[in-house]
Amino acid sequence: MKITAVELENYIQDLGATFVGFSDVSSAVGPQLEKYPYAITVGIRLSSSIIDEIDNKPTFTYFSHYRSVNFFIDQLTLKIMLFLQEKGYNAYTVPASQSIPDAVVPYSGVFPHKTGAVLAGLGWIGKNGLFIHRDYGPAVRLGTVLTDLELKSPNDVMESQCGECSKCVKACPAYALTGSQWRIGMDRSAVIDARACSTYMNSNFKHIGRGSVCGICINVCPYRKAAK
Ligand code: SF4
Numbered sequence: 001m002k003i004t005a006v007e008l009e010n011y012i013q014d015l016g017a018t019f020v021g022f023s024d025v026s027s028a029v030g031p032q033l034e035k036y037p038y039a040i041t042v043g044i045r046l047s048s049s050i051i052d053e054i055d056n057k058p059t060f061t062y063f064s065h066y067r068s069v070n071f072f073i074d075q076l077t078l079k080i081m082l083f084l085q086e087k088g089y090n091a092y093t094v095p096a097s098q099s100i101p102d103a104v105v106p107y108s109g110v111f112p113h114k115t116g117a118v119l120a121g122l123g124w125i126g127k128n129g130l131f132i133h134r135d136y137g138p139a140v141r142l143g144t145v146l147t148d149l150e151l152k153s154p155n156d157v158m159e160s161q162c163g164e165c166s167k168c169v170k171a172c173p174a175y176a177l178t179g180s181q182w183r184i185g186m187d188r189s190a191v192i193d194a195r196a197c198s199t200y201m202n203s204n205f206k207h208i209g210r211g212s213v214c215g216i217c218i219n220v221c222p223y224r225k226a227a228k
């Protein structure tokens with residue numbers, strides 16, 4: 001049975017997503033995933049109250065919140081995948097949080113959620129290496145469903161709106177951020193030293209968030225603070 005992009009978006013909003021976007025990722029997926037040329041990006045906004053508590057380290061509450069939101073996103077993308085499959089389309093869920101040890105790009109999963117989100121025109125990549133949503137800033141978590149349902153998208157990519165700001169670069173205790181302004185096609189390593197970030201979290205925050213969360217560069221971002 002055919003389904004339109006509008007029907008799909010309404011279905012996803014009803015499931016509880018904060019925002020939804022569609023993009024053509026045919027040039028961004030590797031050979032293993034090339035049969036899924038379109039991406040559905042779903043996002044959940046994090047709690048401002050919980051992020052506000054982060055100062056020079058993550059909090060136990062933030063770690064719990066991070067895991068709850070990831071779990072919720074995995075439920076959302078599972079439901080979307082099942083919905084599409086019932087309608088006769090192929091669909092593939094990308095885990096909300098995934099780091100594959102032998103991935104081509106270290107500290108990454110099968111497909112970067114950020115790629116789908118920026119191609120959908122939902123925001124840009126900040127100097128903190130995070131996806132910055134145009135309305136909510138960096139305090140969001142992303143999920144992705146790849147599919148062969150044709151979702152026509154202009155792939156209108158936003159330019160970085162970081163400008164002269166470098167609050168996250170100055171706040172990073174791991175000195176992991178280069179300060180470079182992101183533009184489409186740029187390697188992640190030009191913006192962030194993912195190894196330095198991960199090593200710092202593992203050395204300093206293992207007792208709080210098993211070395212997988214920090215949140216400092218989310219907290220300080222003016223785009224988060226300005227979000228209503
Ligand atoms: S998560 Fe923490 S350590 Fe990693 S880049 Fe952000 S501020 Fe630096």
Ligand code: SF4
Pocket residue numbers: 126127128132161162165166167168169220221222223
């Ligand atoms: S803190 Fe400033 S430089 Fe860093 S992501 Fe936010 S706006 Fe960009």
